[in-house]
Amino acid sequence: MENKIFTYEEARELIGQVQERTEAADERLHSLREQLDGAPPHSSRAVKLNEWINTVINQWAENILSWGALPKGLWTVDFDSGQGYYYCWTLHESDITHFHLYEEGFVGRKPLSEMSGGGPPMLMN
Numbered sequence: 001m002e003n004k005i006f007t008y009e010e011a012r013e014l015i016g017q018v019q020e021r022t023e024a025a026d027e028r029l030h031s032l033r034e035q036l037d038g039a040p041p042h043s044s045r046a047v048k049l050n051e052w053i054n055t056v057i058n059q060w061a062e063n064i065l066s067w068g069a070l071p072k073g074l075w076t077v078d079f080d081s082g083q084g085y086y087y088c089w090t091l092h093e094s095d096i097t098h099f100h101l102y103e104e105g106f107v108g109r110k111p112l113s114e115m116s117g118g119g120p121p122m123l124m125n
Contacts, residue, residue: 004068005082011096014067014079015089022075022091025060029053073106087112 032053039046061071070078070086078086079096088098088109099115100108 003070003080006068006079006087008081008087008096011069011079011087011089014069015095017067018064018069018077018089019091019094021060021063022077025056026075026091028056032056076106085115 032049036046036049036053039049057074060075064071064077070080072078072088073090075091077089078100079089080086081099085099085101087096088100088106089096090106097112098109099112100106100110
């Protein structure tokens with residue numbers, strides 16, 4: 001699917017689904033990593049667990065992409081505003097509270113309140 005342009009409201013409407021899918025993937029990943037810790041390195045079990053870990057991450061990323069958003073790093077999702085920045089959400093956040101410019105990436109994340117004009121229209125009340 002092609003990347004979608006999101007208004008702030010549209011991105012927020014997806015956060016519940018994104019959060020649910022991300023938390024489930026994170027729980028599965030932790031379980032697999034715990035099992036991997038007990039497996040001898042390079043054993044067939046370790047190889048299989050690593051394959052499953054990659055599958056969990058790839059399936060999560062495919063789900064995010066299917067909604068038109070962008071998976072960035074592990075458990076971070078960007079929503080393209082079409083205006084030179086992304087609304088940015090990451091695991092354990094209950095809402096979209098940050099953004100970053102296209103060229104800055106996650107390290108350039110700032111609170112939405114620091115946007116020019118005080119933030120997206122819904123935040124400027």
